[in-house]
Amino acid sequence: MGVIQRRGRATAWALGMVLLGCGGGGEPEEAARLRLSGTAATGLALAQAQITAKCQRGQGSATSLADGSYSLQIPEGGLPCVLRAQPADGSTALYSLAVGEGGQAVANLTPLSDWVTVRVARGEASGLFDRFDAAAAARLNRDRVGAAQADVRSLLAGVADLRGVADLVSTPLRAATPAQPAAGDAQDRMLDEIKKRVGAEHRGQLRAALASGSQPADPGNGSFTPTLSLEPRELQLEPGASRLLMAELNYPKGQVPLRRPVSWKLLVANGGKVDAVTGLYQAPDKPGSYRVRATREDHPQVGAELRITVLPFRTLEQSAHSGVRVAQNLVIRDASAWAELWGRHVAGQNPAPALPALDFSKEMVLALFAGPKSHACYGLQMLELREQAGRWQAVYRETQPTAGQPCPTAQGSPALMLRLPRSAQPVDFVAKPG
Numbered sequence: 001m002g003v004i005q006r007r008g009r010a011t012a013w014a015l016g017m018v019l020l021g022c023g024g025g026g027e028p029e030e031a032a033r034l035r036l037s038g039t040a041a042t043g044l045a046l047a048q049a050q051i052t053a054k055c056q057r058g059q060g061s062a063t064s065l066a067d068g069s070y071s072l073q074i075p076e077g078g079l080p081c082v083l084r085a086q087p088a089d090g091s092t093a094l095y096s097l098a099v100g101e102g103g104q105a106v107a108n109l110t111p112l113s114d115w116v117t118v119r120v121a122r123g124e125a126s127g128l129f130d131r132f133d134a135a136a137a138a139r140l141n142r143d144r145v146g147a148a149q150a151d152v153r154s155l156l157a158g159v160a161d162l163r164g165v166a167d168l169v170s171t172p173l174r175a176a177t178p179a180q181p182a183a184g185d186a187q188d189r190m191l192d193e194i195k196k197r198v199g200a201e202h203r204g205q206l207r208a209a210l211a212s213g214s215q216p217a218d219p220g221n222g223s224f225t226p227t228l229s230l231e232p233r234e235l236q237l238e239p240g241a242s243r244l245l246m247a248e249l250n251y252p253k254g255q256v257p258l259r260r261p262v263s264w265k266l267l268v269a270n271g272g273k274v275d276a277v278t279g280l281y282q283a284p285d286k287p288g289s290y291r292v293r294a295t296r297e298d299h300p301q302v303g304a305e306l307r308i309t310v311l312p313f314r315t316l317e318q319s320a321h322s323g324v325r326v327a328q329n330l331v332i333r334d335a336s337a338w339a340e341l342w343g344r345h346v347a348g349q350n351p352a353p354a355l356p357a358l359d360f361s362k363e364m365v366l367a368l369f370a371g372p373k374s375h376a377c378y379g380l381q382m383l384e385l386r387e388q389a390g391r392w393q394a395v396y397r398e399t400q401p402t403a404g405q406p407c408p409t410a411q412g413s414p415a416l417m418l419r420l421p422r423s424a425q426p427v428d429f430v431a432k433p434g
Helices: 111-121 125-130 134-139 142-155 186-197 200-211 335-345
Strands: 034-039 050-057 059-063 069-074 078-086 094-098 104-106 228-230 234-237 242-244 247-249 262-266 280-282 288-296 303-310 314-319 328-332 363-369 379-388 391-399 415-421 427-432
Touching (some): 034 078, 050 069, 050 134, 078 125, 094 111, 094 125, 111 142, 111 186, 111 200, 228 288, 228 303, 328 335, 335 363, 363 379, 379 415
Parallel strands (some): 234 303, 391 427
Antiparallel strands (some): 034 069, 050 078, 059 069, 078 094, 288 303, 314 415, 363 415
């Protein structure tokens, strides 16, 4: 198969700009000023990075703050623009793009924006930046950047879940910092995941694939041995929950396809749903053990299986600050006891969350409380719920903060509440070490 393929674009991605209306009465020079802003990060913020923008009209520069954010203004400036972030430690620069119309645009500088720029340039992003002129600006538009974003998404399918990032350039980004390692948002954590999953060799192959404007030759009969691995190999989900399944593939040196050649298939009847192309899996409502297989389309003999356990409960509530400050485990089988417990749990909250509606003729609640803790990084996790010798065993553990994890100084009181089918059998709570 050819390893670079043009794919149809079903989705037009909204691109990196926020239009700023100009009201009457403003000063003329304000109306002609272009403002660019965003965040430079690779997972951690790039502090003190030199941000430089070259635009169709004008150029400017700024230095990023401790959280990686920057803002620069270009008098008489005009879109589109190419941007570069040069890290303070001299490491590899990152590039980005700002397109559209108006006086304001958002352009983050991340590995994602860098790969989009490589795809637009069909070569090194530094070349587009260094030689940016009127002719290059005329070719830089929303459609071209949108097509490049679609190619990057296709290339990273199965490596990272990008569904929560509407635009790979302009979606607002809050980055973690060495002083606040837990301050990053979901996009920041996704950058961390990409850094972990995409090694140096894979990054080089990825950039080569994005930079290529032609179709490299198919691999010959050399020593290449194709592999496919799944991480994790076993998964636990609540009924009806969704998860994007991940497969890691290898490729011949210098060749990475723009769509990962993996297909997904259910191996158990009534085992939920899985998208054959994206690997998006939705668990069935019925608890049990199910299997999904991933197969390489370019080497159909290569594949791996994932075992998925659908748990016999759903999480009703998980909190680090419960009003119930006595360590205890309860089984709730009637509405009055449920209302009383919920009232104690949300005491002190304003406004108090509404009581979740349950049908106790069909359901019951398991409620676990860990009691007072020194901070809010402690928690509770249900590991297994099994029926044995006419009794239920609820196996759980108390989770503890990892080494170096920053934790609020306020005291915590963890709570976990689960809903499950009603049973008259007694429940034994079994604590396992955290």
